Amino acid sequence: MVSPGNIRLALAILVITAxxxxxxxxxxxxxxxxxxxxxxxxxxxxxxxxxxxxARFYEVREGRAVWELVxxxxxxxxxxxxxxxxxxxxxxxxxxxxxxxxxxxxxxxYSSKSRNVALRGKVHVVTETGVIFDTETVDYVAAxxxxxxxxxxxxxxxxxxxxxxxxxxxxxxxxxxxxxDIDAGVAGSKSHR
Amino acid sequence: AAHKDRxxxxxxxxxxELAADNKGKTAIFSGKVVAxxxxxxxxxxxxxxxxxxxxxxVEKIEADGNVRxxxxxxxxxxxxxxxxxxxxxxxxxxxxxxxxxxDTMSGNIITYFIDEDRSEVSSGAGRPVEVVIHPTxxxxxxxxx
Numbered sequence: 001m002v003s004p005g006n007i008r009l010a011l012a013i014l015v016i017t018a019x020x021x022x023x024x025x026x027x028x029x030x031x032x033x034x035x036x037x038x039x040x041x042x043x044x045x046x047x048x049x050x051x052x053x054x055a056r057f058y059e060v061r062e063g064r065a066v067w068e069l070v071x072x073x074x075x076x077x078x079x080x081x082x083x084x085x086x087x088x089x090x091x092x093x094x095x096x097x098x099x100x101x102x103x104x105x106x107x108x109x110y111s112s113k114s115r116n117v118a119l120r121g122k123v124h125v126v127t128e129t130g131v132i133f134d135t136e137t138v139d140y141v142a143a144x145x146x147x148x149x150x151x152x153x154x155x156x157x158x159x160x161x162x163x164x165x166x167x168x169x170x171x172x173x174x175x176x177x178x179x180x181d182i183d184a185g186v187a188g189s190k191s192h193r
Numbered sequence: 194a195a196h197k198d199r200x201x202x203x204x205x206x207x208x209x210e211l212a213a214d215n216k217g218k219t220a221i222f223s224g225k226v227v228a229x230x231x232x233x234x235x236x237x238x239x240x241x242x243x244x245x246x247x248x249x250x251v252e253k254i255e256a257d258g259n260v261r262x263x264x265x266x267x268x269x270x271x272x273x274x275x276x277x278x279x280x281x282x283x284x285x286x287x288x289x290x291x292x293x294x295x296d297t298m299s300g301n302i303i304t305y306f307i308d309e310d311r312s313e314v315s316s317g318a319g320r321p322v323e324v325v326i327h328p329t330x331x332x333x334x335x336x337x338x
Contacts, residue, residue: 098216131215157213158244159251160220164211178211182222186242186251188201 050076055083057110059142066145067092069110069117083110088119090140098174099128103147105138115142123149127174132156133167145171153178159187199307200251200278204230206240218244228254230278233307236261237274253277260285262305268292269305269312281307289314295327 055074059066072087085108092101106121117140125133125147135153140146147169155162155178166179209224220242222228228235238258245252254276256262262269262283272287282304285291289303291312301317316322 127215129215131213155213157215157220160213160242162206162211174215176211176213176215178213180209182206182208182211184206184208184211184220184222186204186206188203189251 049078049080052076055085057083059115065093071108071110074110081111081113083112084108085110090117090119092171094128095172098172101128101171101174102126103138103140116140117142125169130158131174131176133169133176135167147171150179159189161185161187199230199281202231202278204228204254204278208240220244226256228256232264234263235274235276236263251278260287264307266294267305267310269303271303281309283307288320296325298322298324 052074053072055071057069057071057074067090069085069088069090071083071085071089074083074085076083086106088103088105088108090103090105092103094100103119103123103125105119105123108117108119110117119138119140121136123133123135123138125138133153133155135149135151137151138147138149141148148167150166152163152165153167155164155167155176162178162182162184164178164183165181167176168179169176206222206226206228208222208226210222212221212223214220222240222242223238226235226237226240228237228240235254235256237256237260239256241255241257243252243255256274256276258272260269260271260274262274262285269283269285269289269291271285271289273285275284277283285303285305286301288299289301290297290299291303291305291314298312298314299320300314300322301320302315304313306312314322314324
């Protein structure tokens with residue numbers, strides 16, 4: 001006959017074994033979880049939903065590329081309309097009436113809805129004929145094919161150099177209008193007759 | 194005396210606005226324009242820089258509207274002026290007038306030679322040449338045609 005003492009002993013051993021098993025399981029699971037890489041969505045800033053490296057954007061009109069923009073990184077927020085860009089290069093194709101234009105900037109945004117581009121930080125514009133603009137902020141208004149800033153801008157065209165505040169550059173006609181406080185100089189020509 | 198080519202002198206320009214036409218090779222300054230080159234100052238409502246065909250060449254500078262040109266004690270006024278810095282001369286049209294001290298000269302077209310203290314005035318379009326020289330004033334070598 002099995003004595004009550006033995007039954008109690010067996011039960012105690014059973015309980016202790018169970019506790020040890022549970023503790024082991026928890027410890028194993030804990031270490032296993034740490035080894036798993038964090039899910040991608042948790043690496044990006046909170047408001048960013050998707051990030052693309054070496055992103056390329058185009059604007060095409062009537063089957064012809066108007067401009068191409070390359071960004072080292074493009075981050076999309078939840079709405080998916082606006083891409084936050086960094087390390088930007090934007091090239092406007094040469095047309096029958098105007099030469100190519102190259103624009104570089106540190107950061108910016110591209111709105112897929114309006115197709116507008118906002119460029120911020122060391123904005124540098126160079127036209128095919130060597131006209132140069134430097135400023136800190138510029139907005140490209142797609143509907144008007146127009147670059148626009150209200151910031152200070154430095155400009156060089158052949159021997160003419162100037163500093164002004166506020167500028168509009170029409171990409172098609174390549175006419176630039178400087179809006180305020182023009183301080184310009186025409187360098188003397190090198191040749192003497 | 195031969196004219197002096199002033200195109201090697203830099204020109205400083207202040208204005209309210211500028212329209213730079215990259216293809217048309219012009220830069221149009223407007224609004225209280227003040228342009229200085231050496232001892233010459235040009236005031237005007239509008240100043241247009243015309244680039245030449247050769248790269249970095251400034252062919253001529255045109256001033257329009259309330260044009261006033263000041264060089265030491267010589268003042269020229271007109272509604273239009275063309276400054277050719279290579280030839281060292283300014284051609285004034287549109288009621289042109291030159292004042293030097295108390296002496297004055299007016300006509301249809303006045304050509305103002307910058308480095309020769311000399312101006313030429315011609316009549317036309319119903320505007321006779323008028324030269325007023327005050328005996329006590331400094332003689333200005335006014336040629337007439």
